[in-house]
């Protein structure tokens with residue numbers, strides 16, 4: 428840790444994935460941080476030194492910086508804060524437009540506590556374009572102390588990925604700051620150790636070799652809000668593009684892994700976010716692509732590329748079920764095990780996880796579904812109690828007497844499965860590798876059928892030895 432040249436008082440509102448990452452980062456940079464949440468159980472956990480979410484390295488980061496962190500449900504720390512971050516959820520409403528009720532309630536609570544000094548109110552939640560202006564108007568209406576010269580709203584969108592949140596926060600590609608020049612100066616001071624990279628990296632997350640510093644992008648409020656949506660939409664588009672091409676690869680005898688390797692070597696395209704498989708899940712891509720389309724709708728402006736990306740993404744979940752049906756003909760009475768429930772590895776987040784849809788679809792077709800996850804199973808017990816599936820005690824349980832196993836999430840634990848031990852315990856040796864994680868041919872003596880995405884050969888990969896895949 429390196430103390431910031433000018434340590435500030437910061438309040439972070441919302442202690443979810445973004446709020447906790449932001450609080451941990453800013454405390455590590457030397458600021459005094461108060462985290463506020465309306466969920467009393469989360470605050471009680473944090474006060475006991477427990478972290479309510481699974482995010483690698485986060486628990487250590489918060490513990491190492493505990494002297495600069497406090498947790499409460501009380502908004503009074505806002506009075507003394509130099510900078511106030513809004514990091515509450517913006518889930519999709521029924522028509523796809525983000526539901527802003529948490530942002531509005533956080534902004535209203537801030538308004539009643541604003542101090543008289545200069546304060547910057549930062550929107551880190553992903554919000555529709557125009558929300559920064561709206562929050563400013565709300566403060567003006569509700570805050571007894573409001574002064575347009577002193578209380579400044581900034582948009583500072585967050586680009587972290589769950590599972591690698593610390594790495595993404597400490598070593599970002601860019602910091603986007605939208606708002607008035609005076610407010611952006613405060614933000615530059617706040618982030619100075621990050622921009623100069625003169626903090627001591629936490630033990631869990633060393634500075635990557637070759638990383639120097641992030642770019643700073645200063646924009647208007649509206650552009651910063653749009654950058655966040657456009658970035659997620661573009662990444663989502665890349666994934667759907669890879670999945671669309673994968674479907675044609677299967678039909679014409681090409682191999683998607685070879686194809687994405689081949690196209691990704693063109694620097695204009697790049698390799699990242701071209702992994703074909705089950706498509707995206709999680710709390711952001713689905714919500715933000717829908718959010719952008721709904722913003723277009725408000726302005727009577729169609730966004731057909733985004734709509735296609737969404738359609739391809741959710742079709743992919745059915746593509747996997749059809750692969751299974753082609754092999755088993757009927758699922759009635761069949762035992763199908765899913766490996767992976769979280770929407771991606773290294774998180775316990777189940778929001779819009781493809782496993783949820785698969786469990787529903789397979790159950791509807793008559794299968795007995797068993798599901799395993801290295802981390803998310805306790806959470807699924809609460810959040811997915813409406814689904815019909817049996818939680819697998821361990822991998823042995825998942826494979827035993829299964830008619831098929833589907834690899835749904837590419838957890839490390841599933842990259843080194845003991846096939847010699849597990850396959851013979853299955854009733855039928857069928858593996859649907861929906862994330863193309865199996866990178867070495869299985870021993871043909873095991874007589875397994877492996878079906879992947881975007882590859883026609885059941886057992887493949889001569890090419891991987893000769894082509895270097897950079898991911």
Ligand SMILES: NC(=O)c1ccc[n+]([C@@H]2O[C@H](COP(=O)([O-])OP(=O)(O)OC[C@H]3O[C@@H](n4cnc5c(N)ncnc54)[C@H](O)[C@@H]3O)[C@@H](O)[C@H]2O)c1
Pocket residue numbers: 440441442443444445446463464465466469514515516517529530532533536551552553554585586587588589710711
């Ligand atoms: N999860 C991600 O990876 C990620 C990355 C970038 C951006 N975002 C965006 O950041 C925002 C937050 O996402 P998240 O995943 O951290 O959400 P989350 O649901 O994990 O956490 C939100 C927290 O805000 C709290 N909250 C709600 N209303 C409140 C209020 N009025 N006062 C205090 N606390 C309140 C909730 O209790 C909850 O703990 C969203 O807009 C999301 O789109 C998320």
Ligand SMILES: O=c1ccn([C@@H]2O[C@H](COP(=O)(O)OP(=O)(O)O[C@H]3O[C@H](CO)[C@@H](O)[C@H](O)[C@H]3O)[C@@H](O)[C@H]2O)c(=O)[nH]1
Pocket residue numbers: 553585586587588589590659662666699700701702703704705706707708709710711712770771
């Ligand atoms: O080539 C790829 C890359 C990802 N995925 C899937 O896409 C989803 C999202 O993955 P990822 O982007 O790594 O995770 P998120 O935590 O959802 O992060 C995204 O959403 C966040 C919330 O807005 C942004 O901050 C991040 O920059 C953006 O990457 C997951 O289901 C992945 O399995 C693929 O199918 N193929």
